[in-house]
Amino acid sequence: MALGGGKSVRQIAAELGVSDQSLKQWKQKLAALPATGPGQRSAPQLEEEVRRLKRELLHVARQRDILKKTLGILSEPSGSAWNG
Numbered sequence: 001m002a003l004g005g006g007k008s009v010r011q012i013a014a015e016l017g018v019s020d021q022s023l024k025q026w027k028q029k030l031a032a033l034p035a036t037g038p039g040q041r042s043a044p045q046l047e048e049e050v051r052r053l054k055r056e057l058l059h060v061a062r063q064r065d066i067l068k069k070t071l072g073i074l075s076e077p078s079g080s081a082w083n084g
Contacts, residue, residue, distance in 0.1 A: 009023050031043055
């Protein structure tokens with residue numbers, strides 16, 4: 001809950017019935033743990049992947065928008081004499 005954001009440490013600690021200090025210490029210990037086992041990554045590694053995926057999503061969304069505009073232009077009926 002504390003790593004996901006959205007709420008302050010104080011709010012989460014109150015909901016869990018623990019002190020702010022305890023929650024902060026748990027967060028620090030969790031961040032210091034090495035990733036263990038295949039496929040497990042640390043919080044900074046996951047944050048970097050999220051940033052990378054957001055950049056990729058933005059790039060793909062721009063490509064999609066360009067293709068939509070191109071399709072719209074090519075699909076428009078032309079007002080020229082060539083079309084009869």
